[in-house]
Amino acid sequence: MNPVLRNLVALQDLELRIASLQKQISDIPSKVQAFENELQHLSSEFQTRSAHMKDLANRRRMLEGQVDTTKAKLSKLRDQLMAVKTNKEYTAMLHEIQMAEEQIRGEEDKILEIMEEMEAKENSLKGAEQELNKKSSELQESIKKTNESAPQLESELVKLREEKGLKESHVGKELLVRYRRIAEARKGIAIAEAKDELCSACHVRIRPQMYADLIRTEAIQACDSCSRILYYRESL
Ligand SMILES: [Zn+2]
Numbered sequence: 001m002n003p004v005l006r007n008l009v010a011l012q013d014l015e016l017r018i019a020s021l022q023k024q025i026s027d028i029p030s031k032v033q034a035f036e037n038e039l040q041h042l043s044s045e046f047q048t049r050s051a052h053m054k055d056l057a058n059r060r061r062m063l064e065g066q067v068d069t070t071k072a073k074l075s076k077l078r079d080q081l082m083a084v085k086t087n088k089e090y091t092a093m094l095h096e097i098q099m100a101e102e103q104i105r106g107e108e109d110k111i112l113e114i115m116e117e118m119e120a121k122e123n124s125l126k127g128a129e130q131e132l133n134k135k136s137s138e139l140q141e142s143i144k145k146t147n148e149s150a151p152q153l154e155s156e157l158v159k160l161r162e163e164k165g166l167k168e169s170h171v172g173k174e175l176l177v178r179y180r181r182i183a184e185a186r187k188g189i190a191i192a193e194a195k196d197e198l199c200s201a202c203h204v205r206i207r208p209q210m211y212a213d214l215i216r217t218e219a220i221q222a223c224d225s226c227s228r229i230l231y232y233r234e235s236l
Helices: 003-083 087-170 173-185 209-216
Strands: 191-193 229-231
Touching: 003 087, 003 173, 003 191, 003 229, 173 229, 209 229
Parallel strands: 191 229
Antiparallel strands: none
16 A cells, blocks of 8 residues: 555544544543433432322321320210210210211221321332432442543543644645545545445445556556545555
8 A cells, every 4th residue: 555545544544533532532521411310310209209108197197196186085985975964965975076086086097098008108118219219329339430531541642642743743744634525525534445345434336447556556546436545455
């Protein structure tokens, strides 16, 4: 291969690696943000479930307090029942006692319902908490690693840029200008391998004469279709 072309191929490889590194570096904040969002989402989901559990416990305590109050009222009514003088009073009192008993039954039923719901949810909440802890530490580890990757990527970038400068100095100015112009128009790919009689970048067939020249001579040729500079890689 023409040594100038070889330098150009190496330059393009370097520039592609530089672009990919730059993208990795600029993606760091959004990557970290995505991890943080997931962490936030998982934790608020768990908070909601655990708040519901606390809510159930509060309702249970409140109902238990109501039962105690009604029971106290009931026992007072029963005492008073002994002291009533008239039938009418007795009937009214009995009715009140019945109402209080019904109230207690209703409240106790509700307490049972709540206890069943709490029992059913307790295990899955415990599982969710363990899962949350595990996921949290995984996500925090990912955040840490992503943040810590920046300096290494930066120093790699510095190294590659130095190499790039060196390579550029080995390519003639005129060719470099041409290379830059094509690279700008063709998403960074200005030089393409000619392989199996095709331009490997645009996949258009290369004229047989040009292909033969590419193999035999060191002349610099461009793809008729995409204008990229072509090179032929000699097989070993
Ligand atoms: Zn092409």
